Amino acid sequence: MIEYIYLGRVPYDEALTLQGELVELRRAGRIGNTLLLLEHPPVLTLGRNADRSNVLASDAMLASRGVTLHHINRGGDVTYHGPGQIIGYPIFDLRSMKAASGNRLGPVDFVRLMEEALIRFCGTYGVRAGRIPGLTGVWCGPSVSESGLDRKIAAIGIHVSRGITSHGFAFNLTTNLSDFQLINPCGITDKPVTSLNLEVSDSARLPAFEAAAHEAARQFGMVFAQPILAVESLHALRARAAEDTPLQIPRQIEQLVGLPDHPVRA
Amino acid sequence: MPTDVVMPQMGESIFEGTITKWLKKPGDAVEKDEPLFEISTDKVDAEIPAPASGILSEIKSPEGETVTINTVVAVIGGSDEAAASASPAAAVELAPAAPMQAVALASAAVPVPQHQPAPIVSDEPLRSSPLVRRIAREHNIDLGHIRGTGSAGRINKDDILRYIAEGPKTSASAAKTPSAVAPLKDELVPMSRMRSIIAERMLESRRTSPHAYSIYKIDMTRVVRLRERTRAAFEQRHGVKLTFMPFIAAAAIDALRQFPIANASLEGTGIRYHGNIHLGIAVALEWGLIVPVVRQAETLSFPALARTIADLAERARTKKLKPEEASGSTFTLTNSGVFGGEYGTPILNQPESAILAIGGLKKEPVVLTDAEGNDTIAIRSMQTHCLGFDHRIIDGADAGKFMTAFKDALENWNRPVE
Numbered sequence: 001m002i003e004y005i006y007l008g009r010v011p012y013d014e015a016l017t018l019q020g021e022l023v024e025l026r027r028a029g030r031i032g033n034t035l036l037l038l039e040h041p042p043v044l045t046l047g048r049n050a051d052r053s054n055v056l057a058s059d060a061m062l063a064s065r066g067v068t069l070h071h072i073n074r075g076g077d078v079t080y081h082g083p084g085q086i087i088g089y090p091i092f093d094l095r096s097m098k099a100a101s102g103n104r105l106g107p108v109d110f111v112r113l114m115e116e117a118l119i120r121f122c123g124t125y126g127v128r129a130g131r132i133p134g135l136t137g138v139w140c141g142p143s144v145s146e147s148g149l150d151r152k153i154a155a156i157g158i159h160v161s162r163g164i165t166s167h168g169f170a171f172n173l174t175t176n177l178s179d180f181q182l183i184n185p186c187g188i189t190d191k192p193v194t195s196l197n198l199e200v201s202d203s204a205r206l207p208a209f210e211a212a213a214h215e216a217a218r219q220f221g222m223v224f225a226q227p228i229l230a231v232e233s234l235h236a237l238r239a240r241a242a243e244d245t246p247l248q249i250p251r252q253i254e255q256l257v258g259l260p261d262h263p264v265r266a
Numbered sequence: 267m268p269t270d271v272v273m274p275q276m277g278e279s280i281f282e283g284t285i286t287k288w289l290k291k292p293g294d295a296v297e298k299d300e301p302l303f304e305i306s307t308d309k310v311d312a313e314i315p316a317p318a319s320g321i322l323s324e325i326k327s328p329e330g331e332t333v334t335i336n337t338v339v340a341v342i343g344g345s346d347e348a349a350a351s352a353s354p355a356a357a358v359e360l361a362p363a364a365p366m367q368a369v370a371l372a373s374a375a376v377p378v379p380q381h382q383p384a385p386i387v388s389d390e391p392l393r394s395s396p397l398v399r400r401i402a403r404e405h406n407i408d409l410g411h412i413r414g415t416g417s418a419g420r421i422n423k424d425d426i427l428r429y430i431a432e433g434p435k436t437s438a439s440a441a442k443t444p445s446a447v448a449p450l451k452d453e454l455v456p457m458s459r460m461r462s463i464i465a466e467r468m469l470e471s472r473r474t475s476p477h478a479y480s481i482y483k484i485d486m487t488r489v490v491r492l493r494e495r496t497r498a499a500f501e502q503r504h505g506v507k508l509t510f511m512p513f514i515a516a517a518a519i520d521a522l523r524q525f526p527i528a529n530a531s532l533e534g535t536g537i538r539y540h541g542n543i544h545l546g547i548a549v550a551l552e553w554g555l556i557v558p559v560v561r562q563a564e565t566l567s568f569p570a571l572a573r574t575i576a577d578l579a580e581r582a583r584t585k586k587l588k589p590e591e592a593s594g595s596t597f598t599l600t601n602s603g604v605f606g607g608e609y610g611t612p613i614l615n616q617p618e619s620a621i622l623a624i625g626g627l628k629k630e631p632v633v634l635t636d637a638e639g640n641d642t643i644a645i646r647s648m649q650t651h652c653l654g655f656d657h658r659i660i661d662g663a664d665a666g667k668f669m670t671a672f673k674d675a676l677e678n679w680n681r682p683v684e
Contacts, residue, residue, distance in 0.1 A: 003589065029459035048286065048304075048311045075311035099278055103396070107310040108277030136309040160312035162299055229589060240593050 002092075002228045004035035004217040005237060006210060012043045012070055012081070015089070018234070019166045022091045026164050030241040033096060035220055035228075036089040036168075037213040040081040042067045042179060047076040047157050054078045054184040067182065074167035076136070076157030077186045084174035084195070086213055090114070090220070095163045097224065107160045111136055114169055117223040118154045121171070121216050125207065127199040129153060137186070138171070140199050151194035155186060172196065173212055267415075269318040270422075271340040273333045275396055276307055283307060284332040285339065290322050296342060303339070317420070318342050336397045394421040401426050464555070471616050475656040479611050480665035482653075484673045486627060487646045489513050496683045503684060504569045511547070512572035514624055515599060517675035519543055519564050522597060525668040528620040529596050532659050546595025546615060547575055549582045557615060558582050559595040568683060602652070603627060609652040619659055620668075625650035 010018070015038060025031045044055060044067055055062075055069070055078055062069060067080075081087060097105045105113075115131055118138045122129035129140050130149050136156050141149035154171040172195030180193045200206050207215065214230070221228030231237050273283045286306040290296055301313035302322070316322075320343035327339040394402075394409055398421050402409050412429045414421035457465065493508055500508040522529045522543050530539045545563040549556055558578035560566070566574060581587050595618065602610025602623040609625035632646045651672070655665050 001585070029463050047309075048306050073311060074309075075306055076309040101278060103278060106275055106277040106280065107312050108280050108307065111310055112277070157309045158311070160310065161301060162313065162315050227585075231589065236589075240589060 002033045002035055002090075002217075002221055002224060002226050003031070003231045003237070004037060004220070004228060005231045005234060006213050006217075007036060007038040007234070008210075009039045009041065009083070012040050012045070012068065015040065015087075016070075016072070019089055019091065023161065023164045023166050025241050026091050026093055027162060031091075031237060033090070033092040033226075034231075034237070035217060036087075036091065037217060038087050038089075039083060039085065039209065040087055042080070042082040043070060044068070044078060044080055044183060045070045045072050045074075046078045047072060047074045050077045055182065056184065057182040062182065065182075067179070072159075072167070074157040074159045076155070078183045079155045079157065079170060079185055080180050080183055081170055082175055082179055084172070084176060084209070086171040086173050086209070086216060087168070088114075088171070088216060088220075089168040090165055092165045093163050094160065094165060107158065107165070110165060111156055111158060113223050114156055114158075114220075115154075117216070117219040118169060118171055120223065121212075121219045122153065122196070122199070124215055124219070125196060125200050125205050126202075127153075127196060135186075135188070135191075139191075140194055151192050152185065152188070153194050153196065153199065171216065173209060174206070267343065268323070269320065269342045270338040271302065271317060271342060272336050272395065273305075273327075273339050274314055275335045276305065276310060276312065280307070280335070282332055282334045285327055285329055286311075287329055288325060289313070290316075292322055292325055294322050296320065296322050316342060336395055394426075395423070398423055398426050401430075405430060467616075468613050471613050474616060475614050475619070476658060477611075477614065477654055478657040478660075478662065478665070480653045480655065480662065480669050481609060481650060482669040482673050483648055483650045485632065485646050485677050486510075486649045489676055489679050490627075490647045492679060492683060500569070500572075500683060504573060506573050506576040508572060508683075509576075510624075510627070511575050511599075512568060513676065513679065514622075515545060515547070515560070515563065515571055515575065516568060516681075517672050517679075518597065518599060518622060519545065520675045521668050521671035523564065524671050525664060527660055527664050528653075528655065528668050530619055530659060531596070531617045532619065532656065533617075537659050540596040542596070544594050544596045546598035546618075547578065548598060548600040548615075549579050551583060556582050556587065556592050557595060557598060558587055558592050561594070568681065598622070599624060603649070609650040611652055612654045614654055614656060619656040620665075621654045622672075623652040623654065625652065 007015075015036070018036070022031065022034055022036070026034065042065070044062065046052070046055070046069070050071075057065075057067075059069070092110070094105050094107065094110060097110075099105045099109050112131075115136070115138055119129045119131070122138065122140070127140060129138050131137075132139050132149055137152050138154035138156075139149035140151045140153050154169055156169045157167055159166045172193065174197045175195045177193055177195060177198075185193055196212075197203070197206050217228055217230070273285075275281075276283055283305045284307060285303055287304040289301050289303055296302055296316040296319065298317065298319045299315045302316040303314050305312050305314060322340060322342055324341045325339070326341070327333050327337070333339060394414070399409070401407075401423070407426070407429070409421060409426075412421050412425055414425050489510065493510065493513070497508040526539050527537075529543055530537050532538075542562045543564045545560040546557040547560065549558060558581070560571065560574050560578065563571065563574075578587070578591065582592075595615065597618055598615040598621045600610070600612050600621060600623050602612065603626040606626055610623040612621045612623040614621050627647055627649045629645055630648045631643050632648065633641055634644050634646075635641050651669070653665055653669055
């Protein structure tokens with residue numbers, strides 16, 4: 001089962017701290033696989049494999065535009081987050097899931113599943129998207145063949161620690177793409193970035209931000225083949241993480257005893 | 267014993283990985299599951315945990331090196347020879363992905379063991395590596411038959427190869443040495459996640475509340491007979507089996523109404539008397555335990571109570587409960603009777619202040635006194651219930667009064683059952 005919370009706009013630091021907290025709770029097994037869906041104010045993040053030269057603007061320029069810079073421990077190069085971009089942070093325990101083949105789900109398999117969910121998400125709005133082997137993320141283009149895909153609509157970068165994932169995806173819904181000019185996104189210089197509002201055939205099909213977030217959650221549930229439930233707030237999630245559970249009654253014992261005057265059966 | 271640290275497989279079609287950073291150097295102590303090195307690939311940055319505790323004795327693959335999966339990249343607890351410290355290397359380009367070479371090891375013709383010893387039963391998932399599982403598949407071996415010598419019983423490549431080579435000989439060699447009996451080894455099995463949660467919660471509950479218990483033996487004969495008479499009609503009319511649970515739940519609600527202290531929680535320096543009675547009914551599942559909650563139980567009619575309890579239990583077993591249905595109880599019922607014993611002494615489901623353990627229902631000889639004062643012995647259905655309570659806010663007297671009301675409700679049951 002996957003639980004998800006829509007958090008609205010959250011500053012980047014706050015979201016980082018929150019992820020840290022939830023990763024620990026997930027590791028301790030006090031929460032299940034949890035997906036955070038939110039939006040960030042303008043920010044640039046540099047991952048493990050980042051090259052500072054891929055940030056094209058100077059620090060002064062960034063400061064004047066109100067864009068902050070963060071170095072973080074996710075995989076991938078540099079990317080931009082901002083209003084109109086759906087951010088998803090799945091805090092999942094990879095050991096709780098299996099690949100379709102029955103083997104353990106590795107981190108890269110997990111990334112492929114995330115891409116799948118976002119590809120289907122695009123499909124919901126009539127937009128064709130796909131993958132480019134070797135370039136993680138979700139791509140749109142004039143045709144769905146590899147050579148036809150040339151615009152990136154979603155970026156992905158995750159961190160795994162002791163089986164628990166953090167960070168995740170950034171999907172451009174109505175992002176202001178001019179802000180991407182501050183960087184070479186993911187170090188890629190020859191393929192542009194796009195967003196869903198530019199890809200839908202009819203602007204009536206474009207969803208509102210929150211509705212889109214719920215749809216993205218739904219697609220996660222489908223692709224990971226698990227029920228997906230909305231949790232109304234962090235408070236509710238934390239309260240339940242502190243739950244207690246009393247004695248257990250193994251069913252085998254019930255069958256073993258098998259008294260006709262069976263006392264109570266819940 | 268030295269433990270090999272291997273390059274893990276990051277995805278099903280990924281056959282190699284690049285080490286980007288060693289988090290420990292040779293000579294450092296490492297704890298099992300502590301992040302040991304980092305791999306970065308394809309937008310994934312993963313910290314790989316140490317497979318065992320010990321001193322990191324050797325790093326075989328330095329930072330920047332790309333190795334095939336299952337290659338030994340380091341050794342924990344090896345011999346104390348001076349190991350070369352990992353020197354940071356310049357970033358190496360990723361070699362084109364190559365099919366796993368290790369398969370060649372298993373290609374030599376090895377006969378399938380004819381005699382397989384009894385499977386080793388264990389609750390924990392069998393630990394082995396992809397390579398070992400591949401060898402097992404090719405030779406039609408059930409990994410449950412192999413005892414692993416790695417950490418936590420992990421099955422190494424050596425274990426399975428040895429098993430393949432020695433399998434048929436096991437019984438013969440055992441017969442040759444009947445006299446020498448080696449002492450048995452202990453086995454340290456790591457706790458499952460569910461188990462460690464339960465362990466933590468139980469301890470926390472006990473630490474928070476001073477537990478005291480009030481035990482009452484209740485004559486259930488009247489309820490038993492009533493149930494026998496009405497169960498068929500009830501099941502027909504309401505679609506659920508009539509068990510003893512709704513009777514007990516209804517009696518508990520009655521008693522909670524009269525003595526609301528048992529439906530309260532300690533909050534800071536105050537006692538919160540809950541407006542409603544949200545009755546938690548503990549249900550055991552194969553994969554753990556859960557307490558679905560009958561909300562506002564005091565407003566439900568008897569059939570509604572029976573239906574709700576049955577529905578919650580069913581949905582708990584089929585994993586269809588909503589999260590809000592398994593939390594927020596103000597009083598819990600738990601069934602200790604199934605084990606066949608007299609009663610159980612339960613641990614409080616925090617932040618509740620009382621929990622009722624239902625005991626085993628048994629036919630017993632009981633002394634009955636009639637109106638004139640004559641004593642006789644009759645056979646009655648007796649059930650012993652145990653109320654666990656938080657002695658910070660509930661005293662023995664309160665508990666006794668509560669249980670008396672509860673007992674009264676059951677022994678003199680007079681409400682209709684439809």
